[in-house]
Amino acid sequence: MSKPKILVARAIFPETIERLSQHFEVESNQSDESWSKEQLIARLQGKQGAFTTGSERIDAAVLDACPDLKICANMAVGYNNFDVDAMTAHGVLGTNAPDVLTETTADFGFALLMATARRIAESEHFLRAGKWQKWSFDMFAGSDIHGSTLGIIGMGRIGQGIAKRGAHGFGMKVIYHNRSKLDAALEAECKASYVSKEELLKTADHVVLVVPYSPASHHTIGAAEIALMKPTATLVNIARGGIVDDAALAVALREKRIAAAGLDVFEGEPKVHPDLLTVPNVVLTPHIASATVPTRRAMADLAADNLIAYFGGKGPLTPVTPVPGK
Numbered sequence: 001m002s003k004p005k006i007l008v009a010r011a012i013f014p015e016t017i018e019r020l021s022q023h024f025e026v027e028s029n030q031s032d033e034s035w036s037k038e039q040l041i042a043r044l045q046g047k048q049g050a051f052t053t054g055s056e057r058i059d060a061a062v063l064d065a066c067p068d069l070k071i072c073a074n075m076a077v078g079y080n081n082f083d084v085d086a087m088t089a090h091g092v093l094g095t096n097a098p099d100v101l102t103e104t105t106a107d108f109g110f111a112l113l114m115a116t117a118r119r120i121a122e123s124e125h126f127l128r129a130g131k132w133q134k135w136s137f138d139m140f141a142g143s144d145i146h147g148s149t150l151g152i153i154g155m156g157r158i159g160q161g162i163a164k165r166g167a168h169g170f171g172m173k174v175i176y177h178n179r180s181k182l183d184a185a186l187e188a189e190c191k192a193s194y195v196s197k198e199e200l201l202k203t204a205d206h207v208v209l210v211v212p213y214s215p216a217s218h219h220t221i222g223a224a225e226i227a228l229m230k231p232t233a234t235l236v237n238i239a240r241g242g243i244v245d246d247a248a249l250a251v252a253l254r255e256k257r258i259a260a261a262g263l264d265v266f267e268g269e270p271k272v273h274p275d276l277l278t279v280p281n282v283v284l285t286p287h288i289a290s291a292t293v294p295t296r297r298a299m300a301d302l303a304a305d306n307l308i309a310y311f312g313g314k315g316p317l318t319p320v321t322p323v324p325g326k
């Protein structure tokens with residue numbers, strides 16, 4: 001029997017390609033070229049499965065043009081690159097890669113918070129530029145992490161990981177906002193209290209965003225929300241580009257309406273709003289929150305496992321679209 005045909009849309013570990021090749025006829029983008037939508041559609045012709053990353057938009061145009069496609073397995077927990085309604089209407093399954101990256105991403109969220117609040121990147125640039133001539137009482141004085149109030153918007157798996165690090169490791173008071181409240185046992189584990197978004201923005205010393213991107217969460221933080229925050233507050237976005245209005249944030253940072261921001265994700269990335277590149281009080285990283293070697297391997301393994309389980313007749317492991325018969 002011939003093997004199902006799959007497309008691996010971006011360069012990935014050679015071991016993952018080897019493993020997939022045991023089950024599938026694999027075409028892969030190991031040169032990591034940037035494909036246009038037309039090129040993606042051309043490569044997907046005759047393929048029953050796709051190994052995708054957050055970079056490939058799977059929408060009605062792609063689905064209409066690729067009638068053989070049955071499943072797209074994302075090597076990411078976020079799946080806002082999938083048009084879930086269009087995939088459901090076309091009977092194409094989507095899977096994501098949850099859990100395996102939770103702790104690694106929470107570590108990074110906390111690292112970015114600390115770098116931002118304690119002005120680590122800004123002070124390092126100052127030192128490297130040869131500007132350090134003397135000690136002074138307020139040189140790069142930032143804000144404290146320990147004992148401060150941490151506000152988390154998007155208190156899911158990763159948000160809870162950050163909350164535990166803050167509450168148990170740094171004695172922070174943790175407040176959070178979701179559309180729904182966590183159950184009491186989870187709140188106790190995270191030492192966290194539910195508040196409205198407005199109260200969170202007004203009272204938190206540090207606001208961390210870990211909410212998935214959707215039309216409902218578009219510009220969760222814009223000029224009006226920033227205006228509610230303390231002038232000494234920091235804002236960290238490890239969620240997705242589009243959760244923050246980057247243009248409004250750049251203005252707020254320049255005018256010191258909040259103290260600082262740490263951003264791993266950007267509207268229209270890999271492009272970054274030019275004004276963010278020129279304000280000093282922001283730490284910018286290129287979407288690397290899940291980037292440790294073991295975690296990237298685990299994410300690739302889970303995406304591959306989803307394809308293998310589905311074509312092996314077991315059904316997808318971590319579906320994000322409805323699964324027929326379930």
Ligand SMILES: NC(=O)C1=CN([C@@H]2O[C@H](COP(=O)(O)OP(=O)(O)OC[C@H]3O[C@@H](n4cnc5c(N)ncnc54)[C@H](OP(=O)(O)O)[C@@H]3O)[C@@H](O)[C@H]2O)C=CC1
Pocket residue numbers: 077078079098099101102105153154155156157158159177178179180181210211212213216217238239240264265287288289290
């Ligand atoms: N920078 C990076 O490299 C990475 C970024 N991410 C991002 O982090 C996101 C979260 O991942 P994970 O924690 O595993 O996901 P979860 O689904 O476990 O958590 C998401 C949380 O957000 C809340 N939420 C969803 N929509 C809204 C909304 N409109 N307003 C307020 N709260 C909302 C949910 O609660 P409720 O439904 O009650 O609202 C839930 O608690 C991913 O979707 C991805 O975009 C993840 C990994 C790495």
Ligand SMILES: O=C(O)C(=O)[C@@H](O)[C@H](O)[C@H](O)CO
Pocket residue numbers: 052053054055075076077078079101287289290
């Ligand atoms: O999992 C997610 O949602 C992410 O944002 C990151 O872990 C990925 O690196 C990125 O999406 C590429 O697939």
